[in-house]
Amino acid sequence: MLHLAFVSMILCAPPPLVAPTEALSPAGEAAGFRLPPGFEAQLVAAEPDISKPMNLAWDDRGRLWVTDTLEYPYPAKEGTKPRDTVRVLSDFDPVTGKARKVSTFADGLNIPIGLLPLPSGKTTRCLVYHINRVLLLEDTDGDGRADRRETLLEGYGTADTHGMTNSFTWGHDGTVHATHGFANDSKVRDRNGVVLAMQSGHTYRFNVDGTGLELWTRGQVNPFGMARDDSGNLFTADCHSRPLYSLIRGSSYPSFGKPHxxxxxxxxxxxxxxxSTGIAGCCWIPAGFWNVKDPEQLIIGNVVTSRVNRDDVQWKGASPRAVELPDLVASDDLWFRPVDMKLGPDGAMYVADFYNRIIGHYEVPLTHPGRDRHRGRIWRIAPKGMDRAIPDLGTNATAEALAARLGDRNPAVATLALNQLASRG
Known part of the structure; x- marks a missing residue:
C-alpha cells in the first residue's frame, strides 16, 4: 500500500519550476504539442524577431500587437535606456500563418505589460503600461513608429515585476478594464487628479483619455488575464487562489492575508x-464557435504545467460555473509557458509563449542563471482548414460594413467594429 501511495505521489507531482531539459527550436517545440482532433499549431513569430512576449492585442487593421521584454525580472536601472518594446506583427502567410512583417512601434520601454491599440484614425495610437505609468503612444507622421508619448495614469507600485498592471480589456461602454497584481502598493493618479489606492490583487477601469479612474473589484492574489463575453460579463485568471473568477462590480475575492x-x-x-497555482491569460469563446457541439468556454494559460486549459462555462441564472474540459494544448516541452492568449479576427487562438526554463518568480531566485532572456514564440491554434480571412475594420471600412459586423459570431471582430464606429462620433 505504501508503495502504491508513493507511486501515486510521484505521478501526481507538479512539474519542476526549473525545467531539467534544454531549449528546443520552434519546430522541435511544436512537435511536442498535443491538440484536440482536427486542430493544428502554427508558428506566428519567434526569436530573434521577438524576445519574451507578455500581452497580445489585435487592432482593427488586422495586426497583432505584442509587448516584448528583455529586462524582466529586473527593471532597467535608472539612467540607462530600457530595452523593451511594443512590436506589431502583420502580413500573415495564408498557408503557414507566420507573420512576414515584424516592426517595432516603440522601444525604450521598461517591462511593458498591459497593451491596447486604439481605433485607427488619422494617427496610430496605443496604450501601454511602462514602469510606473500608463502611456499613450502615438505615431503622428505615419512612419510606423511612435514619436509622441503622453502619461495618462501614474503612481503604480513596482516592487513585484510579475504582478504589475496588465490585460487591458475593452468594456462594452468603451472604458478600459485592467488588473493589478501581487505585492505592489499603488496610488494611481489619473489626469483629473483622482487617486486610486490598490495593494495586491484588484481590478479597475479608466477612460482612454486617462480620466475616470475607478475601482472595479477588490482582491484576488495576482490576476494576470482578463476576458469579456458578449453580454459584457468580465472574467479574470488568477494565481494562488482560483484559476477563474466572474467579476461583479464592487465585490471582493480571496487574497493573501485579507479577510473580508x-x-x-x-x-x-x-x-x-x-x-497549478500559476495561471496567466484568459480568453472567452462563444458556444459553437469552432464546432457546433462546443460549449461556451474560457481558455487560460497554465505556465507551470505547460498547458492551455479549457473550462465549460455553465450558467445557473446569472451565476457562471467553470467545468473542466480537455486541454486545448498540452506540451511535452516544459519550456512552453503560455502567458496570454487572444482570439484573432480570423477566428484562431493566438498564444504568447514566454518560452523559459524557469517560470517561478518567488519560487526560484531571480538571479538563477537558467532564466532565459531571449527566446519567445507566438502560436496560432485553430481547426485545420479554417477560413483565414482577416476583415479590414479600420478607416477604410464603411459605416455600413462596420455596422454589419456588430453581430459577428467572432467577438473579436464585433468589438473592433464597434470601437471603430464609436471613434467616428
Missing part, C-alpha cells in the same frame, strides 16, 4: 485548480 467583512464577497466560479 462578509459583505459583497464574490461567489466562487471555479472549484478546481487545473493542477
Amino acid at each position: 467583512d462578509g459583505l459583497g464577497f464574490g461567489p466562487e466560479m471555479c472549484p478546481h485548480d487545473h493542477g
Whole structure:
C-alpha cells in the first residue's frame, strides 16, 4: 500500500519550476504539442524577431500587437535606456500563418505589460503600461513608429515585476478594464487628479483619455488575464487562489492575508485548480464557435504545467460555473509557458509563449542563471482548414460594413467594429 501511495505521489507531482531539459527550436517545440482532433499549431513569430512576449492585442487593421521584454525580472536601472518594446506583427502567410512583417512601434520601454491599440484614425495610437505609468503612444507622421508619448495614469507600485498592471480589456461602454497584481502598493493618479489606492490583487477601469479612474473589484492574489463575453460579463485568471473568477462590480475575492467583512464577497466560479497555482491569460469563446457541439468556454494559460486549459462555462441564472474540459494544448516541452492568449479576427487562438526554463518568480531566485532572456514564440491554434480571412475594420471600412459586423459570431471582430464606429462620433 505504501508503495502504491508513493507511486501515486510521484505521478501526481507538479512539474519542476526549473525545467531539467534544454531549449528546443520552434519546430522541435511544436512537435511536442498535443491538440484536440482536427486542430493544428502554427508558428506566428519567434526569436530573434521577438524576445519574451507578455500581452497580445489585435487592432482593427488586422495586426497583432505584442509587448516584448528583455529586462524582466529586473527593471532597467535608472539612467540607462530600457530595452523593451511594443512590436506589431502583420502580413500573415495564408498557408503557414507566420507573420512576414515584424516592426517595432516603440522601444525604450521598461517591462511593458498591459497593451491596447486604439481605433485607427488619422494617427496610430496605443496604450501601454511602462514602469510606473500608463502611456499613450502615438505615431503622428505615419512612419510606423511612435514619436509622441503622453502619461495618462501614474503612481503604480513596482516592487513585484510579475504582478504589475496588465490585460487591458475593452468594456462594452468603451472604458478600459485592467488588473493589478501581487505585492505592489499603488496610488494611481489619473489626469483629473483622482487617486486610486490598490495593494495586491484588484481590478479597475479608466477612460482612454486617462480620466475616470475607478475601482472595479477588490482582491484576488495576482490576476494576470482578463476576458469579456458578449453580454459584457468580465472574467479574470488568477494565481494562488482560483484559476477563474466572474467579476461583479464592487465585490471582493480571496487574497493573501485579507479577510473580508462578509459583505459583497464574490461567489466562487471555479472549484478546481487545473493542477497549478500559476495561471496567466484568459480568453472567452462563444458556444459553437469552432464546432457546433462546443460549449461556451474560457481558455487560460497554465505556465507551470505547460498547458492551455479549457473550462465549460455553465450558467445557473446569472451565476457562471467553470467545468473542466480537455486541454486545448498540452506540451511535452516544459519550456512552453503560455502567458496570454487572444482570439484573432480570423477566428484562431493566438498564444504568447514566454518560452523559459524557469517560470517561478518567488519560487526560484531571480538571479538563477537558467532564466532565459531571449527566446519567445507566438502560436496560432485553430481547426485545420479554417477560413483565414482577416476583415479590414479600420478607416477604410464603411459605416455600413462596420455596422454589419456588430453581430459577428467572432467577438473579436464585433468589438473592433464597434470601437471603430464609436471613434467616428
